[in-house]
Amino acid sequence: MNKNTLYQFQRWSALSGFLVMIVIGVCWFSFAKLQPPFSPSESAEWVKQFLIENRSGILWSSVIISFVVPLEYLFVTTTSWQMRRIERGWGPLSIIQLLTGVVAPIGFMYPLFIISVAAYRPEERSPEILQVLTDMYFFFYVGFALVFVLQVLVIGFAVLLDKRENPIFPRWFAYLNFFLAVVLTPGVFIFVVKDGPLAWNGLFAFWLPCFAYLAWKIATPLLLLKAAKSELEASDDDVVETVSA
Template sequence: MDVDKGYLYKFQRFSAWSGFLVMAVVGVCFFMLSKVQPPIDPEWSGQQVKDWIVDNRSGILWTTVICSFVIPLEYFFVVTTSWQMRRIERGWGVLTMTQVLTGVVAPIGFFYPMFILSAAAYRAAGRSPEILQLMTDLFYFAYVGFAFIFCLQCVVIGIAVLIDRRTEPIFPRWFAYLNFTLAVVLAPGAFIYVFTSGPLAWNGLFAFWLPCLAYLVWKVATPLLLLKAVKSEEAETADEAVPVLV
């Protein structure tokens, strides 16, 4: 007896939307609640950093609480993206598995930096400015600089899109170039460790603002394309299930 796969497609649709939900919630928390975005000036003194952390203590801690509940949904998004890439490679190929492994790291890129900043904020009033400045450096090094790892993820997704030779491709070809563009835009994040000012500092145009904008476009486009891909998969399954009359 055939298994009803209807629930699988429903779950994939939920997973596609979960990626957008994570971006929306994290964006609100980071920009409005904890105010870690836009990033602070890397050249701030220790006292300026301490004052900023003390002023935003509640927002930082509550951001971590909220993210603890929301960010795990990113795994659904990652798996569904990988599943649709699997259709292109017709199995768990190199590109699909690389997407899985790099995608698994994605939630850590949000979680781990916030743990560091929360540890700083937890007892901020009683800590020295120098220690808080060090922990804030660690936060931005991990949060902004960590984005470089997603260059590989974007590249493998883009390659997968281009090698799809279906009559009706799972993803449109322009999605490949969007991924390649995001990979290029994310690359300057690797230079924040040697600059404290200018476009390559952690608050700079090339290290933060352009990647932030490109990621926003990608995180809106990808769920919509995943929904379309799930629809095409469902249609293919329905066609295969139709009995052939001889």
């Protein structure tokens, strides 16, 4: 792959990060009405009625999201590729980011399957079964965050290790990744609480991570575009040195 083709691939891969975020946000907030999450304390009868009323929105959102989630792999690959430039070849940080990034889309797809099962024929299911399925959905969707914590931590460390005169990413990006790792961590406590800021619809488990992830998902594609441009403009000797390291 020549430099210009590589640049175009990375450019569209970075932009795919925007597309995935926008499509999932619009589907879940507007069509399916699964975000913000409803309270874990809602009764089984309430959950069944919710699924009946929002059946079409949930199922069509699942169809639409299924088309865009695979694009996350392009975004993950480009992020790892630029981290490889920092490590002067594939190193532990870029590999960890790649592996955790490969797993991350599962955090979208598995919950999607579960909530789709719940919404497929809710009028024929008992309220208790539907409540179990929605509990599983939110446990997967919100509680899966710790995998993403490791991913953003290694990105942050890689940024700080870049000592070149013109670094691949600005230093503030490391601290954005560390901040996101911190605010995502409370999501693990949703398994033991049903109300308050640590519940799956609470301030620390949902709202703060949601806004922090939004900031990260805006900043990262923009920085990837800049990094890809710098790679395109780099001398051939620098590119050869990096690839052969």
